[in-house]
Amino acid sequence: MALLDIDNLHARIGGDHGKEILKGLSLTVNPGEVHAIMGPNGSGKSTLSYILAGKDDYEVTDGAVTFDGENLLDMEIDERAAKGVFLAFQYPIEVPGVATMTFLRAALNAQRKKRGEAEVSTPDFLRLVKERAGHLGINQDMLRRGVNVGFSGGEKKRAEILQMAILQPKLCILDETDSGLDIDALKVVSEGVNALRSPDRAMIVITHYQRLLNHIVPDFVHVMNKGRIVRSGGKELALELEANGYAEYQQDAA
Amino acid sequence: MNAEIRPIRTPAEQGLSGELKALSRAGGPRIVALRTAAAQAFNDNGLPHRRVEEWKYTDLRTLMREALPLATPAAVAQVEAHQGLLLDTGARRIVVANGAVVPELSDLADLEPGLSILTLAQALAGAGETLARLGTLEPGRYDAALALNTALATDGVVIEVGEGAQIARPVHVAHVVSGHRPAASFARSLVVVGAGAHFTYAESFEGPAGLGYQVNSATEFVVGDEAHLDVVRLQEDSASALHLSTLLFEIGRAAKVHAFSFGIGAGVARTTLYANLAGEDSQVGFNGASLLKGRQHADATLFLDHQVPGCESRELFKTVLDDSARGVFQGKIVVRQAAQKTDGRMMSRALVLGDDAEMDNKPELEIFADDVQCGHGATCGAIDDDLLFYLRARGISLKDAQSLLVQAFVGEAIETVEHDGLREALVARAEAWLAARG
Secondary structure (H helix, E strand, O other), rough: OOOOEEEEEHHHEOOOOOEEEEEEEEEOOOOOEEEEEEOOOOOOOOHHHHHHHHOOOOEEEEEEEOOOOHHHOOOOOHHHHHHHHEEEEOOOOOEEEEEEHHHHHHHHHHHHHHHHOOOOOHHHHHHHHHHHHHHHHOOOOOOOOHOOOOOHHHHHHEEEEEHHHHHHHOEEEEOOOOOOOOOHHHHHHHHHHHHOOOOOOOOEEEEOOOHHHHOOOOOEEEEOOOEEEEEEEHHHHHHHHHOOOHHHHHHOOO | OOOOOOOOOOHHHHHHHOOOOOOOOOOOHHHHHHHHHHHHEEEEHHOOOOOOOOHHOOOOOHHOOOOOOOOOOOOOHHHHOOEOOOOOOOOOEEEEEEEOOHHHHOOOOOOOEEOOOOEEHHHHHOOHHHHHHOOOOOOOOOOHHHHHHHHHHHOEEEEEEOOEEEEEOEEEEEEOOOOOOOOOEEEEEEEEEEEEEEEEEEEEEOOOOOOOOOOEEEEEEEEOOEEEEEEEEEEEEEOOOOEEEEEEEOOOOOEEEEEEHHHHOOOOOEEEEEEEEOOOOOOOEEEEEEEEOOOOOEEEEEEEEEEEOOOEEEEEEEEEEEOOOEEEEEEEEEEOOOOOOOOEEEEEEEEEEOOOOEEEEEEEEOOOOOOEEEEEEEEEEEOOOHHHHHHHOOOOOOHHHHHHHHHHHHHHHOOOOHHHHHHHHHHHHHHHHHHHOO
């Protein structure tokens, strides 16, 4: 069974006269697969990630999204997270006053509670965070600070990957995780993501550039334009896009 | 030709004037004269209303419907059963019930060297030097709440911390209302902190839920040169109660003063803080937080007077408003001509959770010196949707996400409390408030 099945998804930005952004998008993702979605600015890539996570600024007007056999669009935002959907934000939000440790623990226990699992004990939690944070070069000081507060762009992205490593989702959606990263940070983040690849977990990697896909090698590459997937292929498609740009797709769709 | 227009006196004003006819004679001629003058000022001016600028948003003439009979002493067992706030902070506890110190419930034994604690009634009966400080910090303007307190309070706590004394254990004055019939309690306290001394003073207010009582408390703080004073306050009076409190500070040279007021209870609450920065190079921080719901009304008003050069003042007030609660913040900083190099910053932030809630922010700066840094700000808004989405996208429920964000919001102000036990107790009260939110 597919982990995620998006069928003919149409969505617009909130309001009756909102602009339609997704215009019949279909995509099937199986466990263990890594799908890259590439495309020009404004093609609807980030909108897709927000709709999957449940942001209510958007309205789905047609189509269906099935996650693990259930209707994803019927679920609350936090319910989706507990079922295993994780969105790594392009611009992670700063949460002043809520320490990263407090936040991670609240999130992990909230998800476990919703799944009917026991809360994680303090020593187990501390051990888990210490181990995962170490791999990502996140120090104790960052964990004590407010979530993302005073973090550099690279630190914010690493913190997102840490959250992912602790919450262990079934579906990771990485929204332009490479933006704002220098080459060293890109390597650390990619290694963190690759460590989470597993036969039970799928990933959707949204990016502008092929660069990230040198590190996180996808099984499939999709080109998105004007709210639809206009071409799909293997990892070699990313190289072709890097060489030729998106111009031909934009003309085709126009 | 101007004819004096005398407004019709409200039942509350008439009732209070009746109480003011028989004033206590304790404390010697100076104190008696203070009481008489305060009673006269009340009879002349009455309760303030919305056309009195300092009370514009808290129209006491309308909000205080009746004068309640003066509270009578409470049964010790009943007070013991009613008290619940700040019990496990490690502080030395003194209980003031219905406006009178309860010795049986107060820990007055083994005072640290340099620390003296008397009841106001004891102090008024004696002729201690400390008594000479009582009533010396009256602001140069009519304040109805303070005038009533000066005229009618007969007990409270008088604390003196000797020069250089470092008192690690806080003294906590627990104001408890006990009884079944609504009554009015008045308490007056005085805290004198000697030069170079270090002291932490806490006060709390509570009473039977649902009882429509009135509490009027005033505390004067005389802070010596290079002294360090922390004040921590927690007000959880009954949601039907009227709470009026006044804090008066006179601060010497190179002193450090921090005060934090946490307001959770009372149907109507007004806290007025007056601070005179009378010695150079002092640092003060006056912070507060309010958690309001239902139809609660809470007003924090502040008058800060920079009289001398080189002082630093910081104010941070956080107000959370649920349902149709109403919050008021008025902060006035005066910088006298002599007070060059003053550094003053005042900020009031409100977080609005309820659709019908209201916040009134009125920061004022009056600057007569030309070489100062002063700023103020006020914000008012709902919980940021992007923050909520981020927390929920990690699996945290809407209610828990709101709680975390509200806690973080007031936490910024609570975190300024230095004493660990008191700070943790306040955090726990905030958590309890959030947990009780439906």
